[in-house]
Amino acid sequence: MLATTLIRESETETDYSAKETQQAIATLTGVTKRYGATVALDGLNLALRPGEVVALLGPNGAGKSTAVRLLLGLIAPTSGIARVFGGDPQTPTTRLRVGAMLQVARIPETLRVREHLDLFRSYYPHPLPMAEIVRIAQLEGIEDRMFSALSGGQKQRVLFGLAMCGDPDLVFLDEPTVGMDIEARRGLWQQIRTLANRGKTVLLTTHYLEEADALAHRIIVINKGKIVSEGTPAEIKNASAGRKIRCRTRLTAELLDTLPGVVSVERSGEDVVVMSDRVEETVREMLRRDEMLSDLEIARPALEDAFLALTTKR
């Protein structure tokens, strides 16, 4: 598990640096969006380059869906510019190249899956073949079911299928795996990776931090309408409070606090958890001072911790 993660991370990093030089296909430039007195987005800059998967992470109300809706031309910015394929996102020709999976409470329930797909395919001059959409969205066997007869995960897959109808170059996925079981979620992840391999660009918003970590070349953390942090999943993790050292030691919390690099110390009985941004120096010093130190573990904080640290810091 660890090995595969490492390999994937190094791959995404090289991919990403290659992509950085390419032209952006979708941008938000200095975009502010106000709803009355509430500021949903505050001078946000965002650029999507061809073939990259970008995850937009943030707590509820951070402005993730607002950013997606601006790029889809469903709403207009209060100030700033939204551009997709060099044009206004509202224009029909732009929409032919964009696919969107939005958060929907209900879609017409008395139509069959096949009928929904048939209708959406008709919007495009060169749609993907029906069989291809059914395969990509994993709808085999449920094509003739009414939408009302589907499970939550199946409904999400239909929405994904609708987004794929026009074989879009740019795909927006707003919380795509909500309501899916683990197997279905992994299946969709695989499809998102396939999209990226085919040179498609994906902007993903998600509550599942694991999802951003597993899929994205680049993570943009936003909070209160502003970008808090931006980078590869590894960079985002490093941007937080360094490494976590866990061990059994006789050293007191007061003493540990004075060691080089130590950011915080938590002690429960013999066990301590020390956060350090210069982990090697800290550990060397700890081992020197306590030869009886045992059960040493050093971990990179999970993306979840990094994310919490980033969004609560400000």
Added chain:
Amino acid sequence: MSIPSIAYPGPQSLGIGHIVEIFGKETKYEFLKLLRNRSFSLAVIAFPIMFYLLFGVTNRGANSSGIHMARYLLGGYACFGLVGAALFGIGVGLAGERAAGWLEVKRASPMPPAAYLFAKCMGAIVFGLIIVTALTVLAVTVGGVSLTAGELVKMFGISIVGSISFASMGFLLALLVPANAAPGIVNLIYLPMSFMSGLWMPIQYLPHWLQRIAPALPTYHLAQLMLHIFGYANQSSLASHWFGLAGFTMVMLGTSWLVFNRAQQNA
């Protein structure tokens, strides 16, 4: 982040044949969706039929002050039915799709917005015609009503006009009314308006003060146009009813446009 966006060649614009195909499919699926939604299709078709059987067919012998009840009520319940199909199909249906976020998915797609509105309108027209046909069959077979081919064609014509006209009211209601309150609000408007316009009983039987209010109601003008086919219209000129219905439609569409634009600006 001042990355310049380059212009991308877009796919060629859609041909006429393709546009026609989109309108066709949108309409077909709108109709299928409504037909399979039993709470809609049963209610809007069964209520006018049930009322017509109860009040029209049972009174087929009644012939007071020159009015043949079964014949008058064929016109009345035809209007009642087609207005219901338009207000519930579009008013309630569109309000629900808007609230559920489905309209947004459609808007984000390259679907021409006109195709969506066209399909909703056609759904109302087709259901209106189904209701008018069903009532006519009942009237002729068990109601003792005789109709000429010309009268039948005119009935269908007025039915289509009425569906389009009340579709505009459906659009406005869908924009204004919260989805969960929509069925109740539509009923609160639709039922009293139908009664006061003489759709349930000859308007001559209503109290005089109600008869004086009736010309302010769009359903009254639609009913008069329909009843004119059977020779049961009031003395006022036919043109005034055409103006009344057209004016109502314009006001509904104009207000919808204003409301829609205001909502877009605030979005």
